[in-house]
Amino acid sequence: MPLANRTVLTYCERSVPLAAIAAARLAAYPIDLVADPKHARDAPALLSLSGSEELEGQTSILRFLARAASTQAMYGNSPLSSTRVDQWLEFSSVLVSGAGLESACAVINDYLSLRTFLVDYSVTAADVACWGQLQGTTQWDKLKLSGSFPHLARWYDFLCSLPELQDVAEQYGPKRRKTTAGPAEAAKEAEKKGGKASAASKAAAAAPGDTGSFEIDLPNASEGKVTTRFPPEPSGYLHIGHAKAAMLNQYFAEHYKGRLLLRFDDTNPSKEKDEYVEQILKDVAAMGVKYDKLSYTSDFFPQMTDCADRLIKLGHLYADDTPVERMREERMEGTESACRYRTKDENLEIWKEMQAGSEVGKKNCLRFRMDMSNPNKALRDPTAARCNPTHHWRTGHTYKVYPTYDFACPFVDAMEGVTHALRTSEYRDRQEQYYRVLKMCQEAWPGLPDVHLWDFSRLTFVNTLMSKRKLDWFVKTGRVEGWTDPRFPTVQGLYRRGLQLDAMREFILSQGASKNVTLMEWDKIWTINKKIIDPVCPRHTAISDLQRVNLHLTNGPQSPEVISVPKNKKHPPAGLKATTQSQDIWLEQADAAAVKEGEEVTLMDWGNCIIRRIETGASGEITGLTGELHLEGNFKTTKLKLTWLPVTRDLVPLELHDFDHLLTKKKLEEDDSFEDFINPCSRWTIMPFYTGTGWRSFAKQPARHTRHFLKQSPTLFRFPH
Known part of the structure; x- marks a missing residue:
């Protein structure tokens, strides 16, 4: 004992x-x-x-x-x-x-x-x-x-x-x-x-790291000492590309038993709103991304202001009042600005004017002194800070000048202890710029640690825009309902269209940490989605009012009878639905046209029926059918299994809203203007449809009905009042 x-x-x-x-x-x-x-x-x-x-x-x-x-x-x-x-x-x-x-x-x-x-x-x-x-x-x-x-x-x-x-x-x-x-x-x-x-x-053996595999080693990564970050700008809702960045950062943080930081890159008050912050936090939570710390770039504005002072004194920054267009031309040509040789005292004085938001300050920006002759144009004296008198959603009018992404990103990454910054491959030309800015900041601010960059392929889909600026154009011009429009690639738009979180995660993680950029069809993600929802989603039937045909059952019930049948025969937890059996039922025109006189067919969730008579109109369309129930018949021997609805006042009217791509061109070239390829009809309504009882609880489910009118691309439903 x-x-x-x-x-x-x-x-x-x-x-x-x-x-x-x-x-x-x-x-x-x-x-x-x-x-x-x-x-x-x-x-x-x-x-x-x-x-x-x-x-x-x-x-x-x-x-x-x-x-x-x-x-x-x-x-x-x-x-x-x-x-x-x-x-x-x-x-x-x-x-x-x-x-x-x-x-x-x-x-x-x-x-x-x-x-x-x-x-x-x-x-x-x-x-x-x-x-x-x-x-x-x-x-x-x-x-x-x-x-x-x-x-x-x-x-x-x-x-x-x-x-x-x-x-x-x-x-x-x-x-x-x-x-x-x-x-x-x-x-x-x-x-x-x-x-x-x-x-x-086999894929990993053939080409490790570039085939959707995570079998890669981050540079200088050790268990328990890796910190990654997901830094969205609160200038719009998250789209599926952001979702990939968030999930990859989370994956590597967990893989190395490290930390994931969520930081809002709020350095452009003209575009940012607290609404976007709230929605991004909502999306991050919905995606199941767990972070260890929440911060804002604006938390570090005082340190960046101080760092800019030091960088000017070290000769790494100078103030420039060259007009924007002229500055852009000089950078393309590799021509040095006349302001490049201002003295440190002149630069410091103008920097004070910029912080005060004076007229002189507003005409200037701060630029890094790098290499105007470098073939990599990202190194041709990039801008470090600009004046902007706009009210900041978080700091109000405390600051009149804001750092650019090129300055804020490496500095704040280092300040927060980020060890590995994962970015999409579109930033590859700016990697050297990142490291140069970080080195300058380390010189001005001793003790800042190194940060290692790792790039991965960005998601690109056919007929789809991923730029928040361009998506915002659709919202502001009223061409979509908003950022949650089902035609948008935003996380909330995709969820609204029926995409399940597990499908999004499986699709994104199937891409791995590959650096290969490919233009993808949407079919793959919807196929994954169907694989997930098909076994568990309830089945319901809807029939178009314009395409329905009456089938009169001579030996059908004299008065309607209500029975309960499974919503999904293979998934009992989906529950039961009420089905009314009546002497007259509706079939779809396509089904009615497929049957022959004397043929035995199966009425789903009821039993077999023998078609005795077929009536046709002047144009050859089926106008009516007469049949006889043969419930003892074997459904295994019938060729056609037909969905139907009872002829009853209990049917629920239903509108179907279907969607197409917002763009008519699969891939936009650099010199293309996206406004030239707007799809004039990317949403349309099919009405009226009718469905049986029990559909209301199913309105947001992305399942197909038996006639497959939803198929891979789910349709939204609305019930007329």
Whole structure:
């Protein structure tokens, strides 16, 4: 019997409950381990609590330890999360050696394609349970080495790196050789043995880092010391390109167990609004991006003002009142400005006028003194600060001069301790500029750390604008409803059109950290979306008032009868819907035209029917049908399965709003004006449609109805009052 005030875990030494031991370590819950030689191998582990209470079986023990954890939320952060933990605890029991292990691994691998952990955003009992099962079987070593389960392997390796779990594996786990090969090595190993490597592994072996893979090493990155940042400008809503930047920054912060900063680059008061800040925060939360710190570039305006003083005194900045157009021409020609040789005292005096917002100050800007003859035009004395008397949404009229992105970005990155700044490849020509500005700032402000740049490909889609300035033009000219218009590539526009968060994450993460810029079709992301929603979305039927045909059932119910049928036969949680069976029903014209007299067809969710008579109009269209119910008929023998609606006053009128691209040209060239390629008809309404009861709760679902009129590109619905 265990002594008082002791908790003892008893088990067979040949069947060590690795997950329970690891959970106790993570939960900081003291237990004594007893490997009892008399404990049968197939007998469950036993946890004896102080007193006479006992818990039997690893699943029960894990639930107890997760609840008892004092260091972290091992049972999730909400009742829903706790339920999901329970589901994974039950699932973990199938992760044992045998024929079913590979299929079970495939389930977890697919699930982890968009996630770091099984539940929430930290290690829970769910992760520990599955890890313990895999750790206890050497069959997993071979599956991992095959490269067929890259997401599961990534998750497993991360858990194995945790000190508590690593210690448990070394002390109690089966002895095995290390299997930490990456996708490229896994592909080679599989081929060496005559097996087949996964497509992802082959791609990684062929061209690491440029094929949608994350198997890259950030320069000078070490575990626990990486800080990334996502710095949106609050001049519009986030679009899918911003979503990619946010998710990649989060991915690498988590991969290296580092930090992610969210910083609003609010240096242009003419374009920025607090509305955009609120919406960006909303989008970041909706995307599941967790950041460690929220800041604003405006937090650092005092330091940047001081740094500008120092840079002028060091000769790195000068004031220039050359007209904007002339300055642009000089930069293109590589001609030095006449103001380049102003003295430091002159520059400091003008700098004071700029800060005061005087007439003299407004005519000037500050420019970095770099190299006007450099072939890289980004190094031809870029602008560092400009006057702008506009009210700033956060600082009001405190400042009259604001730093440019070229000055603020490297300085604030360094001030906040960003170690790796991830930017899209369109900034590649400005990388040297970034490093030069940072070096100047380090000279003026000793102690600023280095920052490493890493660029990745920006997202580009056919017939789509990603520029916030151009998207704002559509909003201001009234060509769209607003930033949430379903034709927009904004996060909220895509959500409104029916895109699921998981689909967006899967699509973005499938791009990896590739640097190859490609023009993509929208079909891929909508295909992913359909894969996610199709198994679970309710099914409803709608029929056009202009294209419907009456089918009279001679032996149909004399009075309408209401029955309940599943909204999705393959997904019971979707619930039930009420369906009315009546003697007269509506079919779509296309379905009516497909049937033949004497043919037996199936009426969905009802049964078989034999078409006895077909009536046609002068132009050959079907005007009416007469049929006879044959409910004992076999639906497997019928060629046509028809959707229908009852002829009843309970039908709900419905408008369909469908969309096309905003642009008529797939890819705009540099000299193209986007206004010349505006689609004159990118939205249209189809009405009236009618649907059965139960549709209202489905109005925002992006599922297809049985006739596929939604297909890949979901349509919005509106119910007329």
